[in-house]
Amino acid sequence: MxxxxxxxxxxxxxxxxxxxxxxxxxxxxxxxxxxxxxxxxxxxxxxxxxxxxxxxxxxxxxxxxxxxxxxxxxxxxxxxxxxxxxxxxxxxxxxxxxxxxxxxxxxxxxxxxNITTPVIALMGLMWVALGLMLPRFRRNPIVGVRTPWTLTSDENWAKTQRFAGYSMVVGGLLGLVAGVVGGGPGVWIAIGAFMASALVPAGYSLVLARRAGS
Structure with a gap:
């Protein structure tokens, strides 16, 4: 190693x-x-x-x-x-x-x-950084958006990671802004943005798989 x-x-x-x-x-x-x-x-x-x-x-x-x-x-x-x-x-x-x-x-x-605001800010920055890193990974079972469809198709993997990269950058920036300036409700908006930006790419992977099978 x-x-x-x-x-x-x-x-x-x-x-x-x-x-x-x-x-x-x-x-x-x-x-x-x-x-x-x-x-x-x-x-x-x-x-x-x-x-x-x-x-x-x-x-x-x-x-x-x-x-x-x-x-x-x-x-x-x-x-x-x-x-x-x-x-x-x-x-x-x-x-x-x-x-x-x-x-x-x-x-x-x-x-x-106040520990909440800086933690949300850190999460937003990490989300953006992860989004920028994801497209670098080839198909593997350890790092990336791993679904039954990405793990069995190089094309599905590549497209999904690229989509997830954009999704997580947007979600990270939205969560960062909402968490820092949105007060109490902003924290929940930030959490929702982080979760959605990580979950939506899995749905995108399914859509790609169905298109490929049609």
Whole structure:
């Protein structure tokens, strides 16, 4: 397995996240808020030790899984799966998790801070970045819009990923704007935009398959 720039970004982010937790650990409350409702009110907590280091640990496990799973795929899937593209997606995901963790630390040190708006903004930016990355992937069972029709047709896969790229960029931008300037209702608009932009491409894949079969 080659080491790509994305792997370096992922590892550096995880180290920085863990170091940040260690630096402020003594100042953190005994119970950390780790889950919030749409209004930014905490509704889930973890003990300080778990809350401070869960995200870096989870990110490391996710990175190991994503970078390792490609090596146990069937030979055909393995050849089509770009390791560099996977490393880039891992870097993006790790950066997102690291940023969310930083917000959790900030909230723990500044109770009552508005965490909803920055989280929605981060999700919007990640959605846009994922949309730009999707068309780079060839047919594989790990990354991309995976439906029974995309996984059995290179043409369906390519067209669906391209459509999903546009869909997620638009959904990400809409969600970003709605979540940042729309107040309480904007959060639900943002969530709807994220979900719709991820689900509509699956329907598009079905439409393509039916057209091809007619």
């Amino acid at each position: 080659r080491f790509y720039r994305g792997d370096g970004v992922s590892l550096a982010t995880l180290l920085a996240t863990a170091a940040g937790s260690a630096a402020v650990y003594a100042q953190l409350p005994e119970r950390m808020a780790t889950h919030f409702d749409a209004h930014g009110v905490p509704n889930g907590w973890m003990p300080r030790a778990a809350g401070a280091f869960f995200m870096p640990a989870f990110g490391l496990v996710l990175l190991a899984f994503m970078r390792g799973v490609g090596h146990v795929l069937p030979q055909g899937d393995k050849k089509r799966l770009s390791e560099q593209a996977v490393a880039d997606v891992c870097a993006l995901t790790t950066l997102f998790l690291g940023a969310v963790h930083a917000l959790l630390l900030w909230y723990a040190l500044t109770p009552g801070a």
